[in-house]
Amino acid sequence: MILDLENFVRTERPYWDELEAMLNRMEEHHEVNLSLQDVRRFHFLYDLAASDLLRLSTFASSPEIARHLEALVARAYGEIHETRGPNRPFLFWHWVSRQFPRTFRRHLRAFWLSVALTLLGCAFGAGILYLDPDAKETLLPFSHLQGKPSERVAQEQENQGRHLEGKKAGFAGFLMTHNIRVSLFTLALGMTYGVGTVVVLFYNGVILGAVSFDYIHDGQTPFLMGWLLPHGSIEIPSVIIAGQAGFVLAGALIGSRKSLSLLARLAAIRTDLVTLIGGFSMLLVWAGLVEAFFSQYHEPVLPYAVKISFGLLELVLLFAWLGFGGRAPDPS
Amino acid sequence: MTLNLPGRKTLQIQTPEGVVFSLTTAGVFSRFLAWSIDAIVILAASSILGTITAFLALLSPDFAQALYVILYAVVSVGYGIFTEWRWRGQSWGKRIMRLRVIDASGLKLQFSQIIIRNLLRPVDILPALYLLGGIFLYGGQRGQRLGDLAANTVVIAIPETKLLDLQQIEESKYNSFRDYPHLEARLRQSVKPAEAALALDAVLRRDEISPEARIEVFRELAAHLRTLVPFEDKIDETITDEQFVRNAVASIYRKAGFRQKAQSLPNGAT
Numbered sequence A: 001m002i003l004d005l006e007n008f009v010r011t012e013r014p015y016w017d018e019l020e021a022m023l024n025r026m027e028e029h030h031e032v033n034l035s036l037q038d039v040r041r042f043h044f045l046y047d048l049a050a051s052d053l054l055r056l057s058t059f060a061s062s063p064e065i066a067r068h069l070e071a072l073v074a075r076a077y078g079e080i081h082e083t084r085g086p087n088r089p090f091l092f093w094h095w096v097s098r099q100f101p102r103t104f105r106r107h108l109r110a111f112w113l114s115v116a117l118t119l120l121g122c123a124f125g126a127g128i129l130y131l132d133p134d135a136k137e138t139l140l141p142f143s144h145l146q147g148k149p150s151e152r153v154a155q156e157q158e159n160q161g162r163h164l165e166g167k168k169a170g171f172a173g174f175l176m177t178h179n180i181r182v183s184l185f186t187l188a189l190g191m192t193y194g195v196g197t198v199v200v201l202f203y204n205g206v207i208l209g210a211v212s213f214d215y216i217h218d219g220q221t222p223f224l225m226g227w228l229l230p231h232g233s234i235e236i237p238s239v240i241i242a243g244q245a246g247f248v249l250a251g252a253l254i255g256s257r258k259s260l261s262l263l264a265r266l267a268a269i270r271t272d273l274v275t276l277i278g279g280f281s282m283l284l285v286w287a288g289l290v291e292a293f294f295s296q297y298h299e300p301v302l303p304y305a306v307k308i309s310f311g312l313l314e315l316v317l318l319f320a321w322l323g324f325g326g327r328a329p330d331p332s
Numbered sequence B: 001m002t003l004n005l006p007g008r009k010t011l012q013i014q015t016p017e018g019v020v021f022s023l024t025t026a027g028v029f030s031r032f033l034a035w036s037i038d039a040i041v042i043l044a045a046s047s048i049l050g051t052i053t054a055f056l057a058l059l060s061p062d063f064a065q066a067l068y069v070i071l072y073a074v075v076s077v078g079y080g081i082f083t084e085w086r087w088r089g090q091s092w093g094k095r096i097m098r099l100r101v102i103d104a105s106g107l108k109l110q111f112s113q114i115i116i117r118n119l120l121r122p123v124d125i126l127p128a129l130y131l132l133g134g135i136f137l138y139g140g141q142r143g144q145r146l147g148d149l150a151a152n153t154v155v156i157a158i159p160e161t162k163l164l165d166l167q168q169i170e171e172s173k174y175n176s177f178r179d180y181p182h183l184e185a186r187l188r189q190s191v192k193p194a195e196a197a198l199a200l201d202a203v204l205r206r207d208e209i210s211p212e213a214r215i216e217v218f219r220e221l222a223a224h225l226r227t228l229v230p231f232e233d234k235i236d237e238t239i240t241d242e243q244f245v246r247n248a249v250a251s252i253y254r255k256a257g258f259r260q261k262a263q264s265l266p267n268g269a270t
Helices: A005-028 A036-059 A063-080 A092-106 A108-131 A133-139 A149-159 A168-192 A195-217 A221-254 A262-295 A304-324 B028-056 B061-086 B092-096 B111-119 B121-125 B131-139 B146-151 B181-190 B193-204 B211-228 B241-253 B258-263
Strands: B010-014 B020-024 B099-103 B153-157
Touching (some): A005 A036, A005 A063, A036 A063, A063 B020, A063 B099, A092 A108, A092 A304, A108 A133, A108 A195, A108 A221, A149 A221, A168 A221, A168 A262, A168 B061, A168 B111, A168 B121, A168 B146, A221 A262, A262 A304, A262 B111, A262 B146, B028 B061, B028 B092, B028 B131, B111 B146, B121 B146, B146 B153, B181 B211, B181 B241, B193 B241, B211 B241
Antiparallel strands (some): B099 B153
16 A cells, blocks of 8 residues: 555645754754744644654655654654753863862772772882883983983973973963873773773873882982872872773773663763762873972972972862762752 | 775664664774875874974974874874864864764764773784774674774764755656546555665666666656556557656656645745
8 A cells, every 4th residue: 555645745745845944043043942833733743743754654655755754753753852961061160169070970990990000000010120220211211211210300401491481381281282182092992991091090000110110229209209299199090090991991991880771870970980080180180280380399499398298288179079078969 | 085895884874763773883894994084184184293303303302202292192193083083073084975973773872982992902903903893883783893893883974965856757748547547546555665765766877877777767666666556558568668757756746736826835835
């Protein structure tokens, strides 16, 4: 039995056109608010288009009309059946003070795993350099870290930060964007079931451990702490948080919550991932500024005690914020 | 512009009302072209930024350098996020290639999904030129790269929906089938929807076919339709294969007397 297609199209087309016009309006204007009457009409038109599609597939076969109706029904379906709630307005202060710390704490195990891998890498890097000092060339492929630490310290102290004169803003920009990219990469590698994230965190740890051992072994601990702590107290936790996000993603893929399907597990962590991305990106912007404008000044320009205290203060504030932020219930 | 190339898959979604609709996922090649267009847009934007910051460098080279580095990163990472959010799943490249990112369940695309699919690109790019992402896209059931998998999104090809112009099957000549309403009814009853659609498609696109192929196509279609209803004794000898198929299509899709009835009704009346 074939539907009388001409009659069918002639009768139904005004409704399809009306539905299409409504959809176009909704898609062009994000914040369009439909009145109750409009919502009812929209629902009616969607139902009609859906039933027309059903009739068409049952009684007739016309690929063009079927495609047209399918496209209409698909677009309207997304609008009608969306139950994940409207996107709430973004409140920056609420996000900073409550949402980010809460999200961080919700995935604390992933964070500790990131910390453990970084520390393991540190121990490995330090251990390798202790056992084989010649491995420095391989472990630290950065020219400014190749020489003897005491020589570099003497040079830095003599420079008094002049080598970055007129380049600090550009350097800060480079550090921010580079570190954010590396962190995003660490997170994205969570899609390799976390293997890539493990490798990046461990490698970061190896570099950090080797550099630290090299400077401490050469008696340059105050310089090392004064150099690394002001920006490192934010930068290193940020990369670890990126690793945490990578493990959250890997956890969803592996299925630590087996009762949920893969799609449900991924959907459950999506907002948390975005929050963690926002969090570590924001921290890395700060770390970039500190590294370019503060960390590069050494004694006699800036006493190490001041730099170390600044770095420790940042670290305490960071973990106070992450540990206690948003613990109080939201104001109603 | 849509290209029917490898990597295209069909995504079927069943609504709670029981209606099933299908969406065709974008092919590898069309996605690559869309990505290339987007890369050109980003390159052009970076070049404009470079020009602007070059002027700023006259005032402060350091500040100009910082601004360029940051803005370039924002543009290259934020371009996809911004455009896909602003244009509901479309960037410039996807608009031109008629592609759209949608939620894989057919629901409304959420901002977090756009962020995730765009920020997980670094892993899709591995080891170079989107090789890993391309493998997943080509081999996966729904044509998703890794970023799409994590965000539960798919990139679909937007069909060019042109409503059927039924005037094209209007009987310009006398339709001899109309003299045998019982045979027309039998034809309508016995023809399968897919067969009718094929015949209709052939009639609508007859001018796009080469003359030799046109003769062959209509010969085969007419031969098949003749097996359904025995018109041959009465009228078959007087008309060509193509006219036979056109008559059959008109009889199937347009009921006799409808034109006269439709003319008496206002346009779009229900």
